[in-house]
Amino acid sequence: MTASEDFFLKPTITAVLAGDTEAYRRIVRQYELAIRGFLAGQLHHQDDVEDLAQEVFIAAYKNLATFRLNEDFVAWLRGIARNKLKTYFRSRMRRDNAMDRFRQEIVSVLDPELEKLAVNLKDEKIERLLSCISKLPERMRRIVRGGLERRKGAELATELGMNVGALYTMNHRANKLLRECMEQTNE
Numbered sequence: 001m002t003a004s005e006d007f008f009l010k011p012t013i014t015a016v017l018a019g020d021t022e023a024y025r026r027i028v029r030q031y032e033l034a035i036r037g038f039l040a041g042q043l044h045h046q047d048d049v050e051d052l053a054q055e056v057f058i059a060a061y062k063n064l065a066t067f068r069l070n071e072d073f074v075a076w077l078r079g080i081a082r083n084k085l086k087t088y089f090r091s092r093m094r095r096d097n098a099m100d101r102f103r104q105e106i107v108s109v110l111d112p113e114l115e116k117l118a119v120n121l122k123d124e125k126i127e128r129l130l131s132c133i134s135k136l137p138e139r140m141r142r143i144v145r146g147g148l149e150r151r152k153g154a155e156l157a158t159e160l161g162m163n164v165g166a167l168y169t170m171n172h173r174a175n176k177l178l179r180e181c182m183e184q185t186n187e
Helices: 003-017 021-040 046-062 073-134 138-148 153-160 164-186
Strands: none
Touching (some): 021 073, 046 073, 073 138, 138 153, 138 164
């Protein structure tokens, strides 16, 4: 602990232990960046960082009487943060495993029925889509066909006598027309 930390920390902790909540707010403001940075290095989502940082400071407040004034306060807070991270990862793993089991159960129950429905719907949708494609202007049909055949845009543009930008614009318009056509046939 540096002299400036010692100068700030000892009287502030003493004030907190005497019931001064504003003094604890000063501690949080002083050390929150270090703790949030530590947590952010371990977590992917900012919301999780915020939640765990708050849990760290709540736990620190509840256990402040156990802190020895000659120790490193940031290290003590990081120790609390490590424990909160362990708890977080354990509970997340249990939750993820439970969700996986739930998904597997749902799939085993619904899969046979969904497969039957999917086959019927797939055939109907393909027929509707082919009907919609046939209604497109010739150039747009060729662009859609080229996309389905996974042809390169530059090659298709050359074949159709247009530049790649115009091809992509026309492809976008064709997709919009197809979506509209498919929606109309659903009604």
